[in-house]
Amino acid sequence: MTTAIREEAARWFARMHGGTGDDAAWRAWMDADPAHAAEYAAFEALWRDFDSTPRVEALAQALHGQRRVRRRAIARGALGLAGLGVLGLLARRGWDAFQDGATYAQSRETGIGERMTLSLPDGSTLTLGPASRAALRYSRRERAVVLTHGEALFDVARDAARPFVIDAGSARVTVLGTRFAVSRLPGLVRVSVAHGTVQLAARGGAGPLLLRAGEVGETADEGSALPRRVPRDAQDAFAAAERGLIVFDQATLPEIAATLSRWRRQSVRAEGPAEGGPRITAAVQARDVEGFLQALPRIAAVRVQERDGALWLTASEKNR
Structure with a gap:
């Protein structure tokens, strides 16, 4: 019984x-x-x-x-x-x-204008840009990072048995070993590859895009748009860490505002739609963000005004 x-x-x-x-x-x-x-x-x-x-x-x-x-x-x-x-x-x-099961886990966050380099247990390194946050979790099957906001540079040690995966909102970045950067910007996630190969996929794995050394890819931070290559210099993403330069290449006002907000205490905000406004190309010394903001109305048709505790960038009438 x-x-x-x-x-x-x-x-x-x-x-x-x-x-x-x-x-x-x-x-x-x-x-x-x-x-x-x-x-x-x-x-x-x-x-x-x-x-x-x-x-x-x-x-x-x-x-x-x-x-x-x-x-x-x-x-x-x-x-x-x-x-x-x-x-x-x-x-x-x-x-x-x-x-x-987790074999290693930690979470790190940087302040305004601060950078932080982490040496990881597999020999990889991660450099967090200013005002950025990342959570790391390693298991025997996978090395995973969640980039909550901001930007990060990765130099990933090759491990064929354990892919290195970055979750950046609607974007998923998968590599085995390479050097690349991931930046979360208003409405998009940008991946810049210095060497090696990176797979960029939208949420749910839709439309994976293979990026090789020197290539840059973007995907919408919301929605289901497929990733696409963009004609940018991949090295621009590393300029701030290597040369103290913030590089804008045909950047929209929202991108400029979000990037500069990582470098100054008072936030910078953009007013109006991103599309149709001015596109700005410039190389800004990280230590001279204030000088760039003061000069911006002379560089492009942009008004810079302080109100409501923030600095606002607005396209002037002739750009509307």
Whole structure:
């Protein structure tokens, strides 16, 4: 009788943890006899016991056929696991949890005008630009970064077994090993590749675009527009870190405002639609942002006005 109940409990455990069980039927079976609940609880306890690395690795070997496993009880309630497929379920779930468990994690944020370089445990480096934030999480399967806002430069050590993935809003950037930059700007995400190869995809993996050394790609930070290459110099993204220059290439007022806001305490904002306004090309010394703002009305048809605690950039009438 006990063996039959144990086998039923194993079947229910496999169904419920495999996502194919019926909750009402399972609850009715559990309530029908205290022995049912006791045997099911034994399987749950066994499942929780597989958190340790040696047990998980042993189960993974069994799952992949690397060695034969005797059919024996490894804990109360384990009888019949192999024959009922529960061993495979435990091995798969346990191995996935082991592979996806964090081996390294941290979050860093920079202030206005501040840059920060992080040396990562795999030999990669990440340089956060001003007023930027990134959260890092490494597992045995993947190296992941979430760029919440701002910009970051990456020099990624090659690891064919663990891709390096950056989540930047609606954009997903995947590499194995390369040097590149990611910048979140108003309405778009820009990726500039210094060397190596980078895959830029929109949310959901739609329309992946392969970018090679010297290329720049952009994708909308909202919506489902496909990524596209843009005619820009990829080295512009590294100019601030290497030469203290902020480079604008046919930049819109929203892009200029967002970029300069990372370098000065008082925020800079743009007024009016991005399209149809002036496009500005300039190289600005990071230490002379104020001088550039003062000169901007002489460079382009732009009004610079201070109000409501911010500095506003507005296209003049002849650009409307």
